[in-house]
């Protein structure tokens with residue numbers, strides 16, 4: 001299977017390395033110092049299951065790759081438009097383009113750029129970051145990919161990607177309810193990213209203090225209410241279910257948005273808490289806590305000095 005990884009950072013680099021290790025023909029798209037390091041030293045994964053691919057196919061020019069079976073989109077949300085323009089030469093009539101980016105607004109941009117049948121849905125669970133050029137560091141053992149057709153069918157291309165993932169040791173699942181999966185992650189992520197980034201704390205203290213615990217739960221309840229208003233089949237008490245996940249993860253776990261704030265990077269808040277506000281407004285669902293998170297973080301959204 002020919003797979004292109006558009007954006008070879010924490011998410012794309014990690015899962016691309018596993019796919020390549022499993023025998024798939026993987027072409028990474030990268031840029032800057034990370035591209036140069038991948039060219040000269042390959043790709044290294046640090047963490048619970050370290051690995052080193054001494055030679056990888058990597059380029060900043062997707063046109064040189066040609067058509068592929070699957071494009072995995074893994075750039076930060078603010079880079080989506082540029083990335084979509086660049087991947088055009090990779091996409092043939094049967095190519096599946098799958099965004100594993102965070103949030104629920106990501107697939108709008110894909111549907112605007114490609115034919116609906118070229119777009120599959122995806123969700124990625126992992127905690128990774130580029131530690132230095134050519135090196136991805138994973139925190140904790142969690143690693144999971146879910147993907148599927150939006151019409152719920154188990155397609156041959158979905159099965160083929162599943163086989164490639166499993167061969168690489170990825171905990172992967174071909175979902176017949178991918179829209180619900182995307183929202184289920186969104187509920188947790190909006191709660192985790194909104195609290196850890198505004199409070200500048202990991203999940204441990206946040207879930208332990210009654211006041212911040214209640215805030216976390218109420219933030220997630222707003223996301224559930226908005227999803228339900230948009231027809232997503234989320235149980236009414238789904239925020240409570242996600243609170244159990246927040247209780248189960250390591251106390252030092254935090255969100256990628258919190259890391260981005262500490263590093264002075266741009267923030268994806270416009271698509272996370274901001275996305276909840278936007279989708280809530282469309283259906284008349286009040287989202288005051290997500291509005292507060294978005295407002296509090298807006299001065300940092302375009303990046304700033306390092307805090308960590």
Ligand SMILES: NC(=O)C1=CN([C@@H]2O[C@H](COP(=O)(O)OP(=O)(O)OC[C@H]3O[C@@H](n4cnc5c(N)ncnc54)[C@H](OP(=O)(O)O)[C@@H]3O)[C@@H](O)[C@H]2O)C=CC1
Nearest residue numbers: 007008009010011030031074075076079101102126127128
């Ligand atoms: N990392 C994680 O643990 C998880 C991340 N996600 C989501 O996945 C998405 C990606 O996040 P993450 O992997 O952390 O981000 P990273 O910043 O680690 O990786 C993105 C990479 O893509 C590169 N890139 C962006 N645009 C282009 C381009 N046009 N051509 C070539 N390279 C490009 C970036 O380069 P540059 O640095 O120069 O911008 C960067 O190296 C986000 O939506 C995030 O929320 C979801 C689950 C877990």
Ligand SMILES: CC(C)(CO)C(=O)C(=O)O
Nearest residue numbers: 124125126127255256257
């Ligand atoms: C919550 C987590 C770590 C799960 O993958 C994530 O997606 C993020 O923080 O961006």
